[in-house]
Amino acid sequence: MPPTSAPEDGTTMGxxxxxxxxxxxxxxxxxxxxxxxARLGDTYDASTPGAGPRAELLQTMVESATGVCTGLTQLHHHLTTARAHLAATAVGSGTRLLATASPPLPPTSPRSAITGTEHYAEMHHLYGALTIDQEICSCHVHVGVADRDTAAAVLNHLRPWLPTLLTLSSNSPYLHGQDTGYASWRTVSLSRWPSVRTPPYFQDSDHYDRALQDLRRGGLLSDSSDAHWLARISSHLPTVEVRVADICHTVDEAVLQAGLTRALVRTSLHHIAEKRRAPEVSDTTASAALWTAARHGADGPALDPVTGDLVPAPQRLEQLFTHIELAATETGDLEHLRHLAHRVRTGGTGATRQRQAHSSGGPAHLIDLLTQQTAAEGPTWKRESPDTRAAADRVTR
Incomplete structure (x- = not known):
């Protein structure tokens, strides 16, 4: 039987x-x-801990973080404001801000320099040329949990659903002017790193910490680095951090990614409270499911990591909505998430839209589309007609 009340945790997100x-x-x-x-300066509200812009590994990239949010509307506002601010500042600095997970056009100058911090210097020393090739952009979702043992158990329950989150966010079909044939080339690029993969199955947080220490002792991680797993326990926040997604093309798609992730975490907390054991997906099948998601995105087959069967990607998405229905209903998100998923299924993922733009107008049209969509507020749920919302509900049931 489902629990009669929502978990106390799994509500906050960033x-x-x-x-x-x-x-x-x-x-x-x-x-x-x-x-x-430098142009941004100290322009973000200091009362919002952790929010604001920051440097990334390479100087061709920047990162932005929201504050802690409790609702999708609040999160949408944080993301829209941050993107608009960054985009305007980028223009003032003689550049464009693009929400794409890999560079679509060839470089016109030597490789980008690594940002000069001690942490990034350690990474370059340890990983060599991998750091120079790390010109890829991700979306990381944090969801609050009560403690590290709970977080480790949540990771086990998330493992089968990471490929589905990836399919919805896939947004890196091009690399330096070439169509890779993949929906998420970023995922393929990341797979060269020694620990960027679905996390292992953990018995508890001590097991998690031992696995992390093994990576450090074996020289695969520096002493100051976190695990690079695609879902992990944050080392500096009381959260589970899900890192599987490409940078989302639009704000709405980022909200979808965060809302689904929160619903998955809350569903996991329900199952943990009911003492349901998470499916023990093999590492081999988990890797195969991620590769299939990266190759095809939302437009082809998906590999169910639990059964090992190939199914249509829309069917796997429907299974995800069935899985999270209770948790998403508790937070009032279910209808909103169905609508946003419907928009991706009917309008295509970022990868699909990038290819369409390139096909219709070449590289210049592609870059213009990325520039416009990165900071555009776009249509919101409340602006859609009841008929459109009803269609979205049917598509994702």
Whole structure:
């Protein structure tokens, strides 16, 4: 039987977004991160801990983080405001802000320099050329949990659903002017790193910490680094951090990613309270499911990590909505999330729209689309007609 009340945790959420900076004339990646951040200065509300812009590994990228949010409307506002602020500052610094998970056009200058922090210097020393090739942008979703043992158990329950989150966010079909044939080339690029994969199955937080220590002892992580798993326990926040998604093309898609992640965490908390054991998906099948999601996105087959069967991607999405229905209803998000998922299914993922733009107008049209959609507020749920909302509900049932 489902619990009669919602979990006390799994309510708060926050999002970190990584963006590519591009030359306004050529669309090629531009190493203007330090200039953009210097121009921003201390312009974010200090009363919102952790929120605001920050440097990324390469100088062709910048990151922005929201504050802690409790609702999707609040999160939408945080994301829209941050993107608009960054985009305007980028223009003032002679560049464009692009929400794409890989650089779509060839570079016109030597490789981007690594940002000069001690942490990034450690990464370059340990991983070498992998850091230079890390010109990829992600979306990270944090969801609050009560303690580390609970967080470790939540990770086990999240493992089968990480590929589905990836399919919805897939937004990196191009690399340096070439169509990769993948919906998420970022995922393929990340797979070269020694620990960027679905997290192992953990017995408890001590098991998690031992696995982390094994990576450090084996030279795969520096002493100051977190695990690079696609879902992990945050080392500096009381959250589970889900890192599987490409940077989302639009604010609405980022809200969808965060809302689904929160609903998955809350569903996990219900199942943990009921002492339901998470499916023990094999590491091999988990990797295969991620690869399938990266290859096809939402337009092809999906591999169910639990059964090992190939199913249509829309069917796997419907299974996700069935799985989270109670948790999303508790927070009042279910109808909103169905609507946003419907928009992706009918309008295509970021990868699909990038290909359509390139096909219709070439590289210049693609860069213009990315520029416009990155900071556009776009249509919101409340602006849609009842008929459109009803159609969305039917599509995702």
């Amino acid at each position: 999002v970190e977004e990584e963006f590519l900076l591009a030359c306004p004339d050529t669309g090629a990646a531009a190493p203007r991160g330090p200039q953009v951040l």
